Structures are given as structure tokens and as C-alpha cells.
Amino acid sequence: MKRGGDLAVAALAGIVAAPLALAIAALLHWTAGGPVLLRQTRTGRYGREFQILRFRTRRDGHFGALLRRTGLDELPRLWNVARGEMGVIGPSPARPDQVVRYSCRERGRLDVRPGLTGWAQLQARRPRVRLSRPEWAELDLWYVEHRSLRLDLRILGLTVRALLCPEGIPAPGGSAR
Template structure:
């Protein structure tokens, strides 16, 4: 039933968004050249990897060590702020890689650091939007985001999905949490040493307690 709802919402959204998507593609082509679509491997349901699609927001490097921030074009910044760069993911939903609502798909190199409990996040299809997205997005730590996603999986219902959709509209109209403090999203905190999985529920930390190498802006966005 959820899959049927995903398809219905995606087809309706696709019909409405198609003219806008074509305009964005033409603008990207005119300002940055090709390719128009940015592809990246993400981990989906049950650990299956797939290519997530986004509109390209960064120009090519002019030299090998050029920083990433200057490569974000004016158009790219606008697409990111409005989340319009995510429109191509409607195709991911049609393909069955993703659903409309669920945890945002993460990079394989992040998933390998999941604890046994955190791997429960892979029990459902990743989504275009989700509980963690409307509760803070990139302004909260990875452990907090994962806990919110696990809570959603345990309590998901039609009423909760409708609430998330309503909150998503609010977030799109008043964008917040697109990047963390300082404008750079933190990488997934890799554990410094193996630890036993606690039997009790993990308490949400207020600050990340470990750090990991930072990835490029295109790679870190949800």
C-alpha cells in the first residue's frame, strides 16, 4: 500500500514539476555545461546500493586542489536553498530505489560505521523527505538524525506520513538546516574503537563526540 502511495504522489509531483525541471536543466547546461545530473552511490533498503540523482550545483574544478565552496554557482546555491536540486530523485522513487518518506540515503562509507542498532535504519526504503529532515536536517548530529529515523520506523503510520509531508512544505517555504553551523556538514563520526551495543535505548547526544574526514559539499548533503 505504501508503494502505491509513493507512485501516486510521484506521478502527480512529476507532472507538476516536469516543466520546472526542464527549465532548470537548460539553465545548468547554459551556465555550467554538461552533465546536468549529479550521480552518487548511496545505500538503500537492506544495504542495496544505488545511484541517487540530483541536479548539478557545482562547476568543474579549474585546478586540482581548488576548494569546493567557490565551485558552487549562483544557480547551484539557489537550487540547494530551495531543495530543487533534489527533483531528479522522483526518478529514484519510480525505480523503487527510494520512497517519498523515509530516512535519507547515506554514503556506503558512512554505513560501514553503523552500529547494529543503527543498521535498523536500512530496514525501509530511503525517502525524499523524512522525520529527521523536518526535525533539524543537517543542523543536528548524525547520531541524533539516526535516532529520529529509527523512531520513525518504529512508529510510522499514515497520520505520521501526512504530518511529515505538511512539515516538509513548511521547511521548503522557510528553508532551515540545509548546512550545519559554519556552513560545512560534518562527516559521519567513525568510532575510535569497537564498543559493545548497549541494551538500553541510546540517549541523543547534544554534540558529536567523534570526528571523521570531511567530504565535499556535494557528497555530504542529504
């Protein structure tokens, strides 16, 4: 059921975002030249490695900074969802060099597909919040241990809210800060 929901959300988001993605790709090609997509190795469910896609952004460019700040640099990840390498909701996709340092408990993050968004990612978007690696891991593990359709719908709704109203999302207790 979750995979079907992932495909439905990715298809809908892909259709809605396609014109924007094409415009971003054209602007990146025009301003920076060269390839517009970047591939990076990430570790997915059961420790399988895959190539994540994102727009190639320059660290010193205003347009790239805008794309990173808004998360639009990650639009190509919808393709990873369509391919089954990622889900819409789940822990952040980790680099292989991070996974080799996981504790036995942290390896539980690999029990589910990594996601475009997730509980830890949402908490990290809250104003004045900077998560340490152990805090991020605990939030990811909390999601893995409590995942449900209801929680996924809540995370999806909060993600939409964070994208539309970036000034604040609800804290874990409930109200926006």
C-alpha cells in the same frame, strides 16, 4: 499501500515539477555546460546500493546555491522513487561509507526505503538546528519504529509547509519556532 502512495505522489509531483525541472536543466547546461545530472551511490532498503540522481550544482555558483538551499537540486530523485529505490518518506539515503560505520541499532534505518523527506530531514531544516550524526540517526530510527500512514501524512504536510514557508516549521512538540 505505501508503495502505491509513493508512486501517486511521485507521479503528481513529477507532472507538476516537470516544467521546472526542464528549466533548471536548461539553465544548468547553459551556465555550467556538460551533464546536468549527477549520480551518486547510496544504500537503500536491506543494504542494496543504487544510484541516486540529482542536479549537478557548482559549489561556487549562485544558482547552484539557490538550488541546494531550496532542495530543488534533488528533484531528479523522483525518478528513484518511481523505480522503487526510494520512497517519498523515509530516512535519508546514506552513502556506503557511512553505512559500514553504522552500529547494530543504526542498521535499523535500512529496514525501510530511504525517502525524499523524513522526520530527521525536517528537524534539520528548523532554524538554528544543526543535528549531530547520532541525533540524526536517532530521529531516523524514531521514524522507522513509529512509521504509520498518519505520521507519513504529517511529514508530507510539514515538508510542503517547509518548502512554501522556509522561515520555520513546527518543532517536535508542535508549534513553529
